[in-house]
Amino acid sequence: MPDDSELLQLTRKALPDWPRAMALEAIVKGGSDRRFYRLGFESSTEAGVILMVYTMARPDNPRFVPATYRLAGLGVQVPRIFAHDAEAMCVWVEDLGNVDLHAYREEPWETRRPLYQATLTEVAHLHSVDAAALSTEDIAEMELCFDEALYEWEQNYFLTHFVKGFSGRDTSTPEFAKAREALQSLRCHLASLPRGLVHRDFQSQNVLIREGSAWLIDYQGVRPGLAEYDLASLLLDPYVTLSDEERDELLAWYASHTGRDLSAMHETYLLCAAQRLMQALGAYANLSRNLNKPHFEQHIPVAVERLKTVYQGHPMLKALLPLLGE
Incomplete structure (x- = not known):
């Protein structure tokens, strides 16, 4: 990656009509391989600027720009690209802001x-898209859709990094046959369910709040999927605590806001919650054990307890309880 002086030179070339860029302030946050900087200029500007430097290590990194334009076109509040x-x-x-x-x-x-509620209003614009009506060009701009293969990949990610790598359990044995x-x-x-578009990593640190409004960030993984996956990502986010009553209130509010049947939505929400929390546990285990980011391990106990509750809440999921051990 370019060093700081090269980044400043690139900034002056990219923003020739702006005041001269003088300083970079590194922003350290999350588990991304990208680098973020807050730019300082020699005089004030009408808007602040964040510089994102990405790599090709992840296939979704270069998709940030087209995803930004797509979401803006849907009416979602996202940062402008300069x-x-x-x-x-x-x-x-x-x-x-931060x-x-x-x-x-x-x-x-x-x-x-x-x-x-403001956050759910923004993501509902995404969910309202009929993925079946998207063109081939639309699909090519996005990450792989949530189909059976991607759900299986997430499950294997959980089995590899959390169940086996973190917890030391071998799921190939007969005792785990029902779980498989x-x-x-x-x-x-x-x-098998009809898809809209989803953010894919819809959690509290990927929503910026400014003057009471919600702005989505880190959405380069947008793709066809189920709204309930995003809802579970937000409402069961291991980084924060919501009571059961607060979650139920928000689900009911979202159903009313989008004109959906709450009972049917709630069942799919539970199934997506299991899928999402398994993916999150795989990520926490991989980031903490293999990618030198040990602070992610602190979120594992909360995610385990929430996943256990979700497993117990739906007949299809109870056979998965052995994956979490005693």
């Missing part, structure tokens, strides 16, 4: 409720 240098793999985007939904986690529910069958039933069922 410039993109594909050769240098640098993107200059609007600085929306206050995310996660920052409100200790606030009373009366304060958080409208912020969560349940995983197959889960992915087949989810893959």
Whole structure:
């Protein structure tokens, strides 16, 4: 990757009509392989600028720019793109500040409720898209859709990194036969349902709050999928705590806002919650044990407890309880 002086030179070239860029402030956050900087200019500008430097290590990294334009076209609040240098793999985007939904986690529910509702309003624009009506060109711009193969990949990610790598359990043995069958039933069922578009990593640190409005970030993984996957990602986010009553209130609010049947949505929500929490546990185990990011391990106990509750809440999922051990 370019060093700081090279990045400043690239910035001056990419933003020739802006005041001279003078400083870079590194932003350290999350488990991404990308680098983020807050830019300082020699005089004030009408909007702040964040510089994102990406690599090709992940296939979704270069999809950030087309995803931004797609979401903006759907009416979703996302940062503006000021410039993109594909050769240098640098993107200059609007600085929306550093206050995310996660920052409100200790606030009373009366304060958080409208912020969560604003967040759900934004993502509902994505969910309203009929994925079956998308063109071949549309699909090519996005990551692989949530089909049976992708659900299976997520499940294997969980089995490899959490169940085997972190917990030391071998799921190839006969005692896990029913669990393996349940995983197959889960992915087949989810893959059979009609899809909209999903954010894919819809959690509290990927929503910025500015003047009471919600702005989505880190959405380069947008793809066809189930709205309930995003809902489970947000409402069961291991980074924050929501009560059962608060989750139920938000689900009911979303169903009313989008005109969906709450009972049918809730069942799919539970199934997607199992899928999402398994993926999250695989990620926490992989990041902490293999990618030198040990702080992610602190989220494992909460995710395990929430996944256990989800498993117990649906007949299809109870056979998966042995994957979590005693």
